[in-house]
Amino acid sequence: MKRQTDITNESYLQTVWRRFKHHHLGVASLILLTVICLAAVLAPLIAPHDPDAIVGPFSEAPSLRFWLGTDQIGRDMLSRLLYATRISLLVGLMATAISTAVGVVLGLLAGYFGGWLDMLIMRFTDMVMSFPYILLVLVAAAIFEPGLWSIILILGFVDWPGIARLVRGNVLSLRETNFVKGDIVAGMPLRHILFSEILPNTVAPILVYATSVMALSMLDEASLSFLGMGVQPPTASLGNMLNSAQSLTVLTRQPWLWIPPGLLIVILVVAINFVGDALRDAVDPTATLRR
Template sequence: MQKEHKITDISRESYLQTVMRRFRKHHLAAVSLVILVILGSAALLAPVIAPYDPDAIVGSFSGAPNAQFWLGTDQIGRDVLSRLLYAMRISLLVGVMATLISTVIGVVLGLIAGYFGGVADMIIMRFTDMVMSFPYILLVLVAASIFKPGLWNIILILGFVDWPGIARLVRGNVLSLRETNFIKGNIVAGMPLRHILFSEILPNTAAPILVYATSVLALSMLDEAALSFLGLGVQPPTASLGNMLNGAQSLTVLTKQPWLWIPPGLLIVVLVIAINFIGDALRDALDPNSRN
């Protein structure tokens, strides 16, 4: 009787309730979501909660953590905690904006290629294959070295490099959806192309796009950190997690001043792992074939 009651309750769930119930079963993802919300809120509120101006010299050079400076000071006397909060803000901004740009480009090209097929599909897919044939990190490094380093240049570079995977994903989904009866019915009924693409096809491929976007977000944050570490990304004095790690190239810093590189390095790891856990849980929660 209890089992039948449970089955009846599940059958009455809305799609959103089903997704939320499946997501909560992934305990690591639920914890990761809480961590991501806390860190994201701290980044957004950095101007309010940061104890000092991130660019102001407020203490001794490379000062160890103490009651006044919880994470110590950097090589020129700036508060590490304040810079860490602002750096997280920059890194999240790069990740989110690059993901939005690449998702929009990938979705538009994937919709065009999958729905119209023919010459449009051939041109878009051959161009996509050409972009994907280059080693990813090499393509990013070359683009970053050609253009002037800076925040918005890095966002645009990552946004225009990460779209091929999303384009191929959307194209594959559109090819299958195009042959379904409800899409053919819309075509026969004379519905506008805009309605078919953005009101019928796109919502039905939104779930895999969302899951894939989480991996792009994590990858974009790692790329920003790598480029800033190499001096090709966000430039000082603006703080990012990558350029905060730049000073850790010195053996003295690595061995005797761990407060300069452990906090930003640990924060990158935590953010990327949390985003990946959330992406894995979303993939399972949004899977229409799941019986859980």
């Protein structure tokens, strides 16, 4: 009885956290992501060497001095990996923030006002989604000068259609609810209705979808940098660190040059997706998990 009372009195965030904790892979992934993010943020303090400085012999195997060895020109791989993780996380977070902001605004406008504005926004959304995604990214990357902020802006302004459609669908149902109709009758300002009533009730699915966008953005950045169209050397990114793996000699005889960045990309993407799955289950209002 006491346990049931505690569940009844808990807040929404407490309910979400309680459900999230029962997704063991999600919790483990969240812990792992926290450790990786801390290592990336603290890279200037914990990196043993300057990531761009030549500090050892060329292509030296891992040793006590260089834990992950050195690259083809003698730079410390561990230091470069830490700084490369910062770049990947920055691209993922910023691109997701931009695409989420654009998608939320367009979805709110289309879903709430409907009519010709809804048709115009949705037809433009369909047009963007009709292009092959990777081709659209590659063309945009080829047009603009390669670089960190170019990649962030390209990915941010390409990934928004999915979020816009998600928000529009939620707004179409929410605008018919009694509390929204009551605000309209009471003459509440439009900004209050959109951002204080409707938006908070669609934040949960937006957050879940944003995790997949973040993972996709990090993969796209790595792909573009691997092709030489993303973050440019000497700045380290996980993608351009893998660029050296195009050589058969590196693939077969110098695995320390490509296994760490490749493995880290896999870990980051899988962990983010597990957190997204756990978050989806935690915010699902139809969930019946009660422990």
